[in-house]
Amino acid sequence: MFSIKRIWLNRDKKLFQEWSNLLVSNELAVDTQVDYTIGIFNENQLIGTASLYQNIIKCVSVSSDYQGNDLLAKLVTHLLEYLKEQMIFHTFLYTKPESAILFKGLGFEEIIRTDQVVFMEFGQPNFDSFLEILKQNKQSFKTASSIVMNANPFTLGHFYLVEEASKQSEWVYVFVVSEDSSEFSSDERMELVKQGCASLTNVTILPTMTYQVSSATFPSYFLKERAELAVAKTQATLDAKLFKEKIAKALNIKKRFVGDEPYSKVTNVYNEAMKTEFQTDIELIILNRKEVESEIISATKVRKAYEEKNWTKIKKMVPETTYNYLLTRGE
Numbered sequence: 001m002f003s004i005k006r007i008w009l010n011r012d013k014k015l016f017q018e019w020s021n022l023l024v025s026n027e028l029a030v031d032t033q034v035d036y037t038i039g040i041f042n043e044n045q046l047i048g049t050a051s052l053y054q055n056i057i058k059c060v061s062v063s064s065d066y067q068g069n070d071l072l073a074k075l076v077t078h079l080l081e082y083l084k085e086q087m088i089f090h091t092f093l094y095t096k097p098e099s100a101i102l103f104k105g106l107g108f109e110e111i112i113r114t115d116q117v118v119f120m121e122f123g124q125p126n127f128d129s130f131l132e133i134l135k136q137n138k139q140s141f142k143t144a145s146s147i148v149m150n151a152n153p154f155t156l157g158h159f160y161l162v163e164e165a166s167k168q169s170e171w172v173y174v175f176v177v178s179e180d181s182s183e184f185s186s187d188e189r190m191e192l193v194k195q196g197c198a199s200l201t202n203v204t205i206l207p208t209m210t211y212q213v214s215s216a217t218f219p220s221y222f223l224k225e226r227a228e229l230a231v232a233k234t235q236a237t238l239d240a241k242l243f244k245e246k247i248a249k250a251l252n253i254k255k256r257f258v259g260d261e262p263y264s265k266v267t268n269v270y271n272e273a274m275k276t277e278f279q280t281d282i283e284l285i286i287l288n289r290k291e292v293e294s295e296i297i298s299a300t301k302v303r304k305a306y307e308e309k310n311w312t313k314i315k316k317m318v319p320e321t322t323y324n325y326l327l328t329r330g331e
Contacts, residue, residue: 157297234271
């Protein structure tokens with residue numbers, strides 16, 4: 001008789017090793033960025049496992065000796081029921097291309113795939129809902145440009161990137177990362193970008209929802225220097241392909257503007273992945289970072305100055321709208 005139990009990976013070293021071995025046996029990476037893990041046991045033997053990170057199903061593995069017993073369906077159904085209890089009705093997962101058909105049989109829909117991985121989802125609102133938002137905001141130009149930014153917070157460096165894109169484009173779509181994994185919330189960052197770009201008349205500000213630079217499409221982005229670069233490359237390639245094949249096509253985007261990145265290896269990996277994936281379909285334009293008094297402007301420096309209440313430095317690096325907001329927020 002098989003039984004499903006929760007696994008506490010940080011409490012049992014022996015079970016953690018069994019869990020790791022089970023993942024490796026199916027050529028899966030040992031990914032410990034999980035919130036909730038379950039196992040299927042045959043008496044005391046771990047024969048299947050699956051995990052959640054937020055609303056992302058990952059680390060799904062069944063022992064080769066027990067495949068064909070519908071254990072994958074049992075694991076995924078259990079996780080979907082758990083999410084439903086948490087009032088979460090939209091779920092993502094990554095899987096190997098050869099396994100995608102199994103998850104399709106469980107109701108998952110494919111969003112995009114690369115040679116290495118397939119990105120799928122279950123529930124609502126889904127990718128079609130996101131495309132509908134894009135359709136409602138589409139401008140009637142044959143070509144457009146795009147920028148994706150976290151803007152944590154919005155700086156003069158960000159404004160310079162948008163302003164240059166605005167000068168070189170008929171229309172610019174600025175996507176603000178919706179993921180709430182930053183010091184400034186999604187709503188705060190979105191509002192600061194809108195205020196900061198208000199003087200530019202050919203710019204539309206849009207959310208990324210969960211389909212650009214999110215914990216679903218590109219979790220390594222939020223780990224920065226703690227991320228494994230090989231994993232980051234796989235995720236960055238998927239994120240870039242999703243942008244090229246789905247999002248850019250929906251808005252006739254032919255250029256993507258980014259800043260060069262002297263500090264983050266993960267962001268450099270992302271820029272390289274875009275360059276490789278876009279080829280001649282989308283022109284990737286990399287601009288030198290904006291400087292003030294021979295110092296490169298960065299949101300990281302602004303956040304540090306904000307912690308130190310160094311308003312003189314902040315004022316040099318952010319638009320007046322951001323500066324005023326930070327003053328009020330800091331009270």
